[in-house]
Amino acid sequence: MTKNKFAPITGSVMPRFAGIATLMRLPLMGLDDADIGEVEIGLVGVPWDGGTTNRPGARHGPRQVRDLSTMIRNVNRASGINPFALCNCADLGDTPVNPADLMDSMGRIEAFFHRVCDANIAPLSIGGDHLVTLPIMRALAKNGPIGMVHFDAHTDTWDGYFGGFKYTHGTPFRRAVEEGLLDPKRTVQIGIRGALYNDAEDTWGQQQGIRVIDIDEFHRMGIDAVMAEARRVVGDGQTYVSFDVDALDPVYAPGTGTPEIGGLTTLEAQQMVRALRGLHLVGGDVVEVSPPFDPSGNTAMVAATMAFEILCVLADSLRSRSPRV
Ligand code: MN
Ligand code: MN
Numbered sequence: 001m002t003k004n005k006f007a008p009i010t011g012s013v014m015p016r017f018a019g020i021a022t023l024m025r026l027p028l029m030g031l032d033d034a035d036i037g038e039v040e041i042g043l044v045g046v047p048w049d050g051g052t053t054n055r056p057g058a059r060h061g062p063r064q065v066r067d068l069s070t071m072i073r074n075v076n077r078a079s080g081i082n083p084f085a086l087c088n089c090a091d092l093g094d095t096p097v098n099p100a101d102l103m104d105s106m107g108r109i110e111a112f113f114h115r116v117c118d119a120n121i122a123p124l125s126i127g128g129d130h131l132v133t134l135p136i137m138r139a140l141a142k143n144g145p146i147g148m149v150h151f152d153a154h155t156d157t158w159d160g161y162f163g164g165f166k167y168t169h170g171t172p173f174r175r176a177v178e179e180g181l182l183d184p185k186r187t188v189q190i191g192i193r194g195a196l197y198n199d200a201e202d203t204w205g206q207q208q209g210i211r212v213i214d215i216d217e218f219h220r221m222g223i224d225a226v227m228a229e230a231r232r233v234v235g236d237g238q239t240y241v242s243f244d245v246d247a248l249d250p251v252y253a254p255g256t257g258t259p260e261i262g263g264l265t266t267l268e269a270q271q272m273v274r275a276l277r278g279l280h281l282v283g284g285d286v287v288e289v290s291p292p293f294d295p296s297g298n299t300a301m302v303a304a305t306m307a308f309e310i311l312c313v314l315a316d317s318l319r320s321r322s323p324r325v
Contacts, residue, residue, distance in 0.1 A: 051131025057290030069304035083315035113139035127287030147186030184208035227275035241284035255294020
């Protein structure tokens with residue numbers, strides 16, 4: 001058996017603290033590389049927090065997650081999935097951004113993901129604030145609206161901020177529905193909680209048909225019933241997984257811009273992502289890690305591990321749809 005050039009550098013050869021940090025110790029590749037056509041899943045950093053309305057810092061997320069993701073090993077103990085044996089994975093580096101211009105940044109990010117999708121690479125992205133999911137979806141949903149399993153404390157379906165400005169990390173999924181990228185009837189939001197500006201502000205998504213499972217309903221239902229409901233909602237069509245680390249309780253993920261107490265545990269989140277196995281997954285992201293609020297690095301470690309959980313079900317989904325010849 002020939003050596004797989006897409007295998008992560010093992011910690012039993014090069015210690016995990018040594019060498020250049022790439023996402024999950026994968027090879028770093030550029031979209032212009034000659035062998036980019038062999039990549040099936042691309043891990044991408046989006047170092048941008050221009051959509052942040054409160055505490056910033058998520059622009060530093062990809063670099064910190066790269067560092068902590070060197071902790072990740074190959075095989076998921078719970079599911080037995082080794083995503084690196086199933087699919088060729090690579091770190092595609094960071095997207096271009098313009099930290100001084102929000103609209104220009106969204107264009108640059110979208111252009112990068114068009115190239116990723118045109119190369120038939122499924123993206124697994126590390127944010128960045130949650131607005132980055134909008135340009136990713138613009139590239140991913142070019143053949144019609146996709147479904148989504150969305151873990152978050154917030155619905156991110158507000159209309160506008162600061163006098164009606166439409167593009168912040170609180171608005172991406174309203175825009176995605178309006179632009180025909182996201183099918184609201186195939187969207188489920190899990191972990192929603194926290195106080196509102198007013199009692200009517202958060203109903204738009206439900207009026208569109210989004211299934212909102214707030215944290216109280218989550219606890220009444222239990223994980224198995226929640227995930228059966230999530231699978232029913234998204235069905236067998238193309239589905240994206242978006243994981244905002246503030247879905248987790250701030251005791252697990254304090255390093256984020258908009259923490260809300262009373263959230264998910266890391267184990268609950270892991271078990272829910274594992275329950276996505278068998279869906280038609282086309283990509284995912286982990287967003288809103290803000291290293292300036294994460295002095296221990298724990299939030300970045302949690303985000304790297306959740307990205308690994310998503311990678312496992314994504315790789316399993318890709319491989320089951322197109323078996324290796
Ligand atoms: Mn969010
Ligand atoms: Mn959030």
